[in-house]
Amino acid sequence: MFESLGPHAAFIIASYGVVGFVLSALIAWLYLDGRAQKRQLDDLEARGIRRGSRTRRA
Amino acid sequence: MATQSITQKLANPTRFMSLSGAILPWLAALAIGTLAYGLFRGWTAPGDYQQGNTILIMYIHVPSAWLGMMGYALIAVSSFGLLVFRHPLADVSAKAAAPIGAAFTLLALLTGSLWGKPMWGTYWVWDARLTSVLILFFLYLGLMSLRASIDDDALAGKLTAVLGLVGVVILPFIKISVEGLNIPSLGISIPAWNTLHQPSSVLRSDGPKIHSSQLIPLLISAIGFSLLFFAMHLKGMRNEILRRRVKALRVKHVERAQIRDTENMAPESA
Numbered sequence: 014m015f016e017s018l019g020p021h022a023a024f025i026i027a028s029y030g031v032v033g034f035v036l037s038a039l040i041a042w043l044y045l046d047g048r049a050q051k052r053q054l055d056d057l058e059a060r061g062i063r064r065g066s067r068t069r070r071a
Numbered sequence: 072m073a074t075q076s077i078t079q080k081l082a083n084p085t086r087f088m089s090l091s092g093a094i095l096p097w098l099a100a101l102a103i104g105t106l107a108y109g110l111f112r113g114w115t116a117p118g119d120y121q122q123g124n125t126i127l128i129m130y131i132h133v134p135s136a137w138l139g140m141m142g143y144a145l146i147a148v149s150s151f152g153l154l155v156f157r158h159p160l161a162d163v164s165a166k167a168a169a170p171i172g173a174a175f176t177l178l179a180l181l182t183g184s185l186w187g188k189p190m191w192g193t194y195w196v197w198d199a200r201l202t203s204v205l206i207l208f209f210l211y212l213g214l215m216s217l218r219a220s221i222d223d224d225a226l227a228g229k230l231t232a233v234l235g236l237v238g239v240v241i242l243p244f245i246k247i248s249v250e251g252l253n254i255p256s257l258g259i260s261i262p263a264w265n266t267l268h269q270p271s272s273v274l275r276s277d278g279p280k281i282h283s284s285q286l287i288p289l290l291i292s293a294i295g296f297s298l299l300f301f302a303m304h305l306k307g308m309r310n311e312i313l314r315r316r317v318k319a320l321r322v323k324h325v326e327r328a329q330i331r332d333t334e335n336m337a338p339e340s341a
Contacts, residue, residue, distance in 0.1 A: 019124045021189040028128045028182045032135070036299070039174050043306045050313035057320045062327075064316065 082159050084312050091305045099302040106295025112288035119285070128186040130289055134296035136179035136204065140242055142172020142300070143207060146214065147239040150232035160308070162228035163315075165235060166218065167307030171300060173211035180204060191267055199248035200268035203241060210238040224315075 018025050057063075113130035122129075145168045152161035183201070184194040195201065214231055221227035243252075250270045251263035263270070281289070 018127075019118075021123070021125045024185045024189050025124060025127050028131060028185045031181050031185070032131045032178055035174050035178055039171065039303060042170075043303055043310065047306060047310045047313065050310055050317055053317045054313055054320070057317065057324070060324075062320050062324045064320065 084159065084163075087160060088309060088312060091309055095302060095305050095309070098298060098305065102295055102298035102302050104295075105291060105298055109288055109291030109293075109295045112291055113285075116284045116288050122190060125186060125189055126285060128182055129285075130292045131296075132179060132182040132186055133289060134293040135175045135182060137293060138296055138300050139172055139176030139179045139204065139207060140245060141297075142168050142175060143210070143235075143239065143242060145304070146172065146235045147242075150235035153228060153232045154236070162232070163308050163311045164304070165228070165232060167304055167311050169211055169215050169218075171303050171307060173208060173215070175296075175300065176204060176208045176211060180208060196267050198266040198268055199264035200245065200266050203245045203248050207241050207245065210234075210241060214238070224318075 016022070110130060113127060118124045119126040146165045149161045149165035149168065152158040153165065180201075183204075187196075188194050214234055217234060218227045218231045221230065247261055248264050249266050249268055252259055252261040254260075
């Protein structure tokens, strides 16, 4: 597979590797950041600190 | 209510959260499927008669470069929406787009260098296209640093929006740097710089200069990457809305505690 890419295989693999790494890191950061924000929001609401609209609904 | 535009309807963060939460999984799945199909088509397409298999880098480099510029255009439109229309989600959109646009610009620079070494014999030259894209990357870093350095969110949003709008001048420069600009009806004639970077092979007034066996995979990959960009942007906006809610609740919590303390102290002082 690697040899079939020709003499510049290392550059091709490195390009795809760097794209995979940067985009995976970005997606992981977005996922973890979202989870952290959701957890903090749930924690505050569990302590009775709610947004105005939610308090009225409750 | 019936006359509200889509942007007006989405101005309500709660409605935006509900709608984006329903769309996001489908958008992400569509992005991954389209991207996988586009790259599969690219890897099974015949190699280029000059570049050989190095053309495989094009299927990730070109979409990255397009999205690096599109990300900045999105920031500029969002900044305009904040400064002129005071749209509640405009600043959220601009803030969420910055790291994603910066990542794609960085990828365009890195994959371009990795293509340049075997094809040009060098990783980097200070020509107009490469340098202007590097400036675009620094603009992204500047926007994120400026926002991070100001504690007042509203002020940070406005100042970042001004820089975002001023910086948008880099986008036509990136395009014109290699191809020049010729609009005889307006008397505009800007010659192209003498650059190592080749002119666009796809977005040309006289049609694409690339064989369909490579053009189609490239366009499918570009659609896949674009869908991924929008999915990440939606997720980033959702995170930012949650972050602002957390901050607002914390402020509310502190204010309540202060009122309680004041009430408790009042009888003692009386």
